[in-house]
Amino acid sequence: MNSHNSLKVDLYELTMAAGYFQNKVEARATFELSCHTMPKNRSFLVACGLEQVVEYILNLRFSDEDVAFLKDLPVFRHAKGNFFDYLKNFKFSGDVWAMPEGEIFFAREPVLQVEAPIIEAQVLETCLLSVMNIESVVAAKAARVVAAASADGVARGVIDFGSRRAHGPEAGVLAARAAYAAGCIGTSNVYAGKEFGIPAYGTIAHSWVEAFDGEQEAFERYHAVFPENTVLLVDTYDTVGCVRKIVSMPLKAHLKGIRLDSGDLKVLSKKARGILDKAGLAHVKILASGNLNEYKIAGLVKARAPIDSFGVGTDMVTSRDCPALDLTYKLVQIQEKDGTVKYKSKTSPQKKTIPGRKQVFRHFDHKGMFRKDVIGLATEKAPEGARPLLRPVIRDGKLTEALPSLETVRQSVAEGLAKLPSSFKNIYKSKSVKPGYTSIILQLISELL
Amino acid sequence: MNSHNSLKVDLYELTMAAGYFQNKVEARATFELSCHTMPKNRSFLVACGLEQVVEYILNLRFSDEDVAFLKDLPVFRHAKGNFFDYLKNFKFSGDVWAMPEGEIFFAREPVLQVEAPIIEAQVLETCLLSVMNIESVVAAKAARVVAAASADGVARGVIDFGSRRAHGPEAGVLAARAAYAAGCIGTSNVYAGKEFGIPAYGTIAHSWVEAFDGEQEAFERYHAVFPENTVLLVDTYDTVGCVRKIVSMPLKAHLKGIRLDSGDLKVLSKKARGILDKAGLAHVKILASGNLNEYKIAGLVKARAPIDSFGVGTDMVTSRDCPALDLTYKLVQIQEKDGTVKYKSKTSPQKKTIPGRKQVFRHFDHKGMFRKDVIGLATEKAPEGARPLLRPVIRDGKLTEALPSLETVRQSVAEGLAKLPSSFKNIYKSKSVKPGYTSIILQLISELL
Incomplete structure (x- = not known):
């Protein structure tokens, strides 16, 4: 997971980057990565792959060879030269929040968030999705096998x-x-x-x-x-x-x-x-x-x-009965240069997205067992006794603190599974969990969707 | 696909390598890669990945760091130092035959063969299987989609x-x-x-x-x-x-x-x-x-x-309905230092393998359409009108001739598909094809299995 991966992205990320650059769109964008729908044969998922994702984000550079290749592509015929200079100097400068590796999660919950100048946030899309997909899907399958x-x-x-x-x-x-x-x-x-x-x-x-x-x-x-x-x-x-x-x-x-x-x-x-x-x-x-x-x-x-x-x-x-998660990386808000925040969502049928940078509050019962997840805005205060799952990982392009060791991640999975009621662990019959939403999110949804 | 992949192998390949080295087993072994059973929902497969496999074989080296890591593993406690010197100087010196990329193939047919000193042939196993698996399985799926x-x-x-x-x-x-x-x-x-x-x-x-x-x-x-x-x-x-x-x-x-x-x-x-x-x-x-x-x-x-x-x-x-082929890499013969060839096969129920380095002879009807495949020994003469599918690719560790371009491979797939009767291309109902065997192979099977 290093700079060799800079071109292992979908072309549209780089054309959009050129488009934003040339149109002088300098707003700060927030993208959220989540699993849109739960696979039919899974009752829980396991967040995995953050270490590789962070390594990719911190080291993403476009080599002279990469840039020269792009410049020669016919599609970039009208892209101005300073865009390619921008790429040569590319370095991620934004913020990342994420569920720690090993956290149990469910559909519709943000697992990772990127807030950065819109070009920077956009070009990460393919690698983030692909790494989180393979590791999270295998971790969820392996948890069942184990x-x-x-x-x-x-x-x-x-x-x-x-x-x-x-x-x-x-x-x-x-x-x-x-x-x-x-x-x-x-x-x-x-x-x-x-x-x-x-x-x-x-x-x-x-x-x-x-x-x-x-x-x-x-x-x-x-x-x-x-x-x-x-x-x-x-x-x-x-x-x-x-x-x-x-x-x-x-x-x-x-x-x-x-x-x-x-x-x-x-x-x-x-x-x-x-x-x-x-x-x-x-x-x-x-x-x-x-x-x-x-x-x-x-x-x-x-x-x-x-x-x-x-x-x-x-x-x-291969997670044979479910070789891929329905992961998406969606724009949820844009902050203009003057500080104004605009909430963003798709409204097309079946593909509605919930706007705003969010937080997942996990609630437990009196025995410490998982009770429910409630999704709120990231700016909301955690409800009494609930644990917010997303934490800052990168701030201004720098790691906030050392990532946990793989042994710690392994311990987290074991602890998370131990807190899940046994109905979640029935391998023959899957259970569908829908997160709740705070009143602030419900208000936002009713205004925008 | 480069020397970074030297350790992306199953540990047993390297322990067996040490075992062969220390036991002075210097025989030349032939391994064949094939798909053991046909996936239920496929009527044909497409050979793909040879270019990456060849690049891996020709460039496989163990760096000093790789060797130092292995040497420190407790499992190698009793392996003698000259084994690690051997690894430092490792370079593939054997022969490889393969179906050209883009060839249509079926279960039980050798797609690739490696003949080399047994250590060299053995350590290639994981990478060969994994690369041929992903490319062949996606090519077969994509052919259906296209x-x-x-x-x-x-x-x-x-x-x-x-x-x-x-x-x-x-x-x-x-x-x-x-x-x-x-x-x-x-x-x-x-x-x-x-x-x-x-x-x-x-x-x-x-x-x-x-x-x-x-x-x-x-x-x-x-x-x-x-x-x-x-x-x-x-x-x-x-x-x-x-x-x-x-x-x-x-x-x-x-x-x-x-x-x-x-x-x-x-x-x-x-x-x-x-x-x-x-x-x-x-x-x-x-x-x-x-x-x-x-x-x-x-x-x-x-x-x-x-x-x-x-x-x-x-x-x-992901080739979602069939994310992996049942690919195997099996020993089929050993040539002792004195030139004696010993045929090798597993005889355990449901896992029988057919001994001897083989060839696949493809037969066509008078219209040039695919009729059947017959498997013989590699030393047999091709039957009149039949086309042998396996060709030499590497000889004494060197490429025999430049591999075809990806455009040529693409053309081969198109031609191979055009020669397949339409019943093979029904996406709703798969067709089971079993290769025939020459009388020499049948004789060998009856003697050994």
Whole structure:
């Protein structure tokens, strides 16, 4: 997420920038990023991606090469040269407020707000939406998967195994980060380990087993190099036969685990556990993988499959049943040079937006559980006992304070989920939550819409 | 796609690499990348992403920083120092065969093959799968969208508007490339325009309209800077009222088009067309956008909605109904140092793999239309009239010849689709195609599985 992303935007952001520049529109604009409608199969979303967004905003520059490319595009034929000088000197000078990463949120709630000279606020649109989309959507999905894995109260780890099916190498890293924030215990992605300190996990591939003359040799060779970290893949040829083979091998005493990657995981895990236990290998853990998701995992947990941890890939990193949120980045107010604030909203049917820079006030019941969210203007005082969710992140182009560590973000997700009533966590039946509005917002809506 | 991606891999690739190194396994391995099972709602797939894959393979290096990070990981505690020296000097020295980009393919067919010292072949796995996954899955989806847009024989352009909902900025670029290869006429993504020469398109946002005192001022201000490229967004407040306003404005004579982004596109496009035509503005085109996909577009085309082009986002760039292919990268043979070739396959139920480096022979009927694919060993002679799909791309770590341009790839997709019988192109009902096998392959299967 660096200056290489300056052109990874929709062309209209840059044409509008030229238009504002040439028309001398210097007003300060406020844009809000929110999820317009809640996905049918989600009861909550998880705010994720702010760290990457902030890094992008603070470092956004247009290189000479970028500017030269733009200048040569036929569409900019009538754009004056000083616009390109402006781009060369571009540096974000505005303010950003956002929900901290890890916050639970719902449709229609602003998650992030940018207030800046209108050109600056506009050119951020695509990258902000795209990064918040992938990380928030994967975090919400991963939270469901993680919850399913321990639905009976027994702690079972979920590891992100999805990099190979993520939408390119960068998406694999962003998804790994989001999955860890949402409660996964680690990832197979090494770069995510290096960049974000996420524990990296791995076993062996079928190819390793096939590369040697038989499973026994393959396992012994691996164990020789990774004696404390041997998790053996047992389904290359015949799963049960392989587990029987393992319990007669010398390495068994030091074995960390076995991995089941295909077949009926319920039946196979029970058989494998039986064989291992009979051989006195209660310490050998069972890891299951292979096209898993929250529903399959919930089924295995319910059936008391003796699986200790799950490796989850495709469904989690692509958020397969909901691969994108309906995120929008909408203009909500404009402050003219003389200080006048004009509220802005779209009024077209089904696409109405609520004007004004807003705040989300979260209300809790007497037990500290989530009760409701009420949306007010940012200038309103927080109601007694309610917590305002949006906080200043960037002021005058500078970070207001260090962002929380990924471990802190992970803790926030866990705390936010713990405060959600269980009806929100039913993976089979989604719950629709509509935020309330303060009387000031309701008054604004009635005046403008 | 550069050396920054060296650690964007699954940890097990690097632990296996250390394992092979330390165990002195120096055999040459052949891995094949294919789609294990066909998605239920696709009748064909489109090979895409080879250019990025080749760039990755040719440039894969481990920096000192990468190596230092790996060396410090507890899992590598027993890996000997010369493995890390090996990584520092890593350079791919093997061979790659692949279907050219733009080729139509089906499940179980090898799309790409890597033959190299086993460590080198193994460490490529994640990046190869991830890049081929996103580009191939988007290309297949985009081909459906593009076909739907011109289903009645009238040419209507489809523009990729999906960057904001792609899985991060890189995914937006890869998706734009794949969508263009599959027949889109352009993209909103500026970087994809710069990097791949794809025509970049854009209009204006609702925020532009709202930033001024009324639509008329907003439109005139934009037109002043982009006189030949004015496409006005008409649904900010009242779509039909806005079109009526436009036909009385001086800029109307030079207007390129209007964009409808919400509401009933069939009704609104008919009303807008009527108003424009009545005002003598037959030259003003109508572009429609807003959560479109092949089904909605087919409906609009069938209903004779007078729409000239479509901007398509989320559903296309995330391939929403199938966000990932069941791609695998499997060991198929090993050549020992003495030249002996050993065929390799998994035999676990439902996950059987077919051994040996293979070739796909495409057969055509007397009209030149696709008839069937037959999979044989790579060493077999192509049957009379059949075309072998896999070609050498890299030999001894070097590109065999320049890769085709993206325009050539786009042409290949168009030609491949033209040769597919129409039953493959029914977007409502998918068709299942199973490749045949030559007698040599059948013999091999019966011996090993």
